[in-house]
Amino acid sequence: MTILTSENIADLTQEIWSAMLSEHAPLMPGDAPAGDIQAAVDIAGEWNGTVGLSCSRDAARIATGAIFGLPDDEITEADISDAVGELANVVSGNIKSLVPGPSTLSVPQLHDGSWTDHPGRLALVLEVRFSWVDEPVVVRVWTDDPH
Amino acid sequence: MTVANDQFTFLQELVYKRSAMVLSDSKAYLAESRLMPLARAIGISDTGEFVAHVRRSHDVKLEEQVVEAMTINETLWFRDKRPFDALRSHVLPDLISRKASARQLSIWSAASSSGQELYSVAILLEESFPQMRDWRVSLLGTDLSREMVDKATSGVYSSMEMNRGLPAAMLIRYFSQSGSSYRLTDTIRSKVRFQQMNLASTPWPSLPVFDVILLRNVLIYFDVGTKQRILQEARRRLSPGGYLLLGTAETTSGLSGEFETVSAEGAVFYRVKER
Amino acid sequence: MRVLLVDDSRAMRSIVARILRKIGIFDIDEAADGQEALDRVKAGPVPDLALVDWNMPVMNGLDFVISVRKEGEFRSMTIMMVTTENEHGQIVRALAAGAHEYLIKPFDEEALIDKLAILGFVGNLDEASSEQVHS
Numbered sequence: 211m212t213i214l215t216s217e218n219i220a221d222l223t224q225e226i227w228s229a230m231l232s233e234h235a236p237l238m239p240g241d242a243p244a245g246d247i248q249a250a251v252d253i254a255g256e257w258n259g260t261v262g263l264s265c266s267r268d269a270a271r272i273a274t275g276a277i278f279g280l281p282d283d284e285i286t287e288a289d290i291s292d293a294v295g296e297l298a299n300v301v302s303g304n305i306k307s308l309v310p311g312p313s314t315l316s317v318p319q320l321h322d323g324s325w326t327d328h329p330g331r332l333a334l335v336l337e338v339r340f341s342w343v344d345e346p347v348v349v350r351v352w353t354d355d356p357h
Numbered sequence: 358m359t360v361a362n363d364q365f366t367f368l369q370e371l372v373y374k375r376s377a378m379v380l381s382d383s384k385a386y387l388a389e390s391r392l393m394p395l396a397r398a399i400g401i402s403d404t405g406e407f408v409a410h411v412r413r414s415h416d417v418k419l420e421e422q423v424v425e426a427m428t429i430n431e432t433l434w435f436r437d438k439r440p441f442d443a444l445r446s447h448v449l450p451d452l453i454s455r456k457a458s459a460r461q462l463s464i465w466s467a468a469s470s471s472g473q474e475l476y477s478v479a480i481l482l483e484e485s486f487p488q489m490r491d492w493r494v495s496l497l498g499t500d501l502s503r504e505m506v507d508k509a510t511s512g513v514y515s516s517m518e519m520n521r522g523l524p525a526a527m528l529i530r531y532f533s534q535s536g537s538s539y540r541l542t543d544t545i546r547s548k549v550r551f552q553q554m555n556l557a558s559t560p561w562p563s564l565p566v567f568d569v570i571l572l573r574n575v576l577i578y579f580d581v582g583t584k585q586r587i588l589q590e591a592r593r594r595l596s597p598g599g600y601l602l603l604g605t606a607e608t609t610s611g612l613s614g615e616f617e618t619v620s621a622e623g624a625v626f627y628r629v630k631e632r
Numbered sequence: 633m634r635v636l637l638v639d640d641s642r643a644m645r646s647i648v649a650r651i652l653r654k655i656g657i658f659d660i661d662e663a664a665d666g667q668e669a670l671d672r673v674k675a676g677p678v679p680d681l682a683l684v685d686w687n688m689p690v691m692n693g694l695d696f697v698i699s700v701r702k703e704g705e706f707r708s709m710t711i712m713m714v715t716t717e718n719e720h721g722q723i724v725r726a727l728a729a730g731a732h733e734y735l736i737k738p739f740d741e742e743a744l745i746d747k748l749a750i751l752g753f754v755g756n757l758d759e760a761s762s763e764q765v766h767s
């Protein structure tokens with residue numbers, strides 16, 4: 211069974227970015243901490259945890275524009291939630307295959323980006339920071355599983 | 358600082374020297390993103406500085422990694438589909454009838470990258486030619502890149518790689534889960550062999566002759582002289598009546614007068630002209 | 633040809649629709665869950681191809697495949713799962729239920745086109761001309 215490491219998460223998130231947002235420059239390693247928006251997906255089953263994808267409002271708008279093929283002034287809040295939610299969904303789906311299964315994914319929940327304390331008191335075990343179009347993107351994993 | 362013009366020229370020369378690939382100027386943008394991971398791995402945060410380091414150090418191992426990083430390894434399962442349809446409906450039935458008494462067949466994927474091309478042939482044989490199970494079938498893959506040879510030998514692929522051209526029915530039949538990746542079954546893996554070989558360093562080492570040579574999507578990176586030398590070598594490694602397959606954008610015309618074409622299922626194969 | 637996109641994410645439907653339009657497929661319908669998709673198929677016209685996510689509210693993609701395959705008259709409809717669910721066992725289940733193909737998210741444009749080619753919906757496979765499409 212593959213283990214959850216920052217490197218694995220970096221690889222899969224970069225792959226997702228280049229597949230879903232191919233017209234922009236690739237996702238690069240970064241160091242800025244949090245963003246303004248976070249979409250979180252729960253993984254429940256053999257392994258329990260939460261995956262959060264957070265980014266700045268500008269990154270979210272650029273991603274949303276690319277995904278929906280919309281000019282910036284036509285993007286709605288609903289579009290942003292949907293686009294960031296789907297990116298979080300695909301990231302979590304791929305993380306799910308790195309942890310012991312079977313398990314299922316929840317629908318993405320939108321939170322504000324500084325939401326680093328998980329309400330279910332799971333511990334934050336991984337935080338991987340990226341930079342994309344000069345904006346911060348962060349993937350976080352919370353779990354009660356010590357491994 | 359990023360990769361400067363004269364540094365890209367150095368990279369072009371290095372790649373040419375080691376692989377004979379001609380890196381066009383339009384690939385300069387690739388240098389940055391491809392070399393960054395290598396630079397970071399040895400604690401250099403700037404690609405320009407990294408290239409300068411490679412240039413000074415004359416470290417063969419590092420040069421090899423740079424060439425690998427600058428190489429296009431893109432490949433997929435059953436690439437272009439039609440050549441594989443033609444193998445199934447024409448080429449293999451022809452070879453089977455002609456070699457029925459020897460019961461031997463050999464196929465070579467001459468720039469095998471991460472192995473999908475050769476494994477596609479192995480899967481096709483398994484699926485469509487059960488009567489060949491007691492033949493001596495030799496399936497060889499070679500590539501310049503050590504990393505690709507190792508990856509091909511492992512037979513482990515990510516979901517992104519599985520997505521490219523592999524029918525789902527074959528995924529479930531010939532692969533098993535291996536963490537978040539997929540691993541080819543031993544029945545298929547045990548049929549193939551991969552090794553390192555530089556096609557551009559001619560004459561080639563001693564090789565057996567092959568009934569089918571897949572030389573696909575690699576000639577495009579070479580200059581005319583290199584293409585000619587490689588085709589001449591390939592010709593000598595084709596068994597009588599054997600088939601050479603090139604990539605869709607490749608041809609022998611203007612490079613060698615010794616081949617004639619055969620078409621089947623919309624795919625073009627080359628055979629040595631009879632004299 | 634007519635395609636039904638079944639995914640609860642508008643973002644994902646938009647990504648897929650854009651690729652389809654790029655290769656000349658314009659007759660595209662959308663549904664946000666399995667139940668909606670089932671209603672759509674029953675109301676007709678039956679799509680030639682349904683691209684179906686797995687995890688969706690109300691009715692998931694696998695249950696949609698099972699339900700739609702119970703009705704013999706929709707057998708002509710080709711189904712491809714398009715999902716982050718990527719375990720070997722799940723692919724086996726989806727194919728056993730009556731899906732023909734399986735595409736794992738994330739995927740790039742070429743991967744979707746490769747799969748459409750496997751299903752016989754995209755005609756000419758030469759890389760230079762993957763624009764041609766069967767009607």
Ligand SMILES: C[S@@+](CC[C@H](N)C(=O)[O-])C[C@H]1O[C@@H](n2cnc3c(N)ncnc32)[C@H](O)[C@@H]1O
Pocket residue numbers: 375376377378428429430431432433436467468469470471474499500501502505554555556557558572573574575578604
């Ligand atoms: C684009 S891939 C083609 C793979 C496969 N034949 C196909 O058509 O899908 C090109 C491959 O050629 C290999 N290559 C480049 N120069 C080579 C050389 N001089 N000798 C052997 N292989 C070489 C590269 O390492 C790479 O894996």
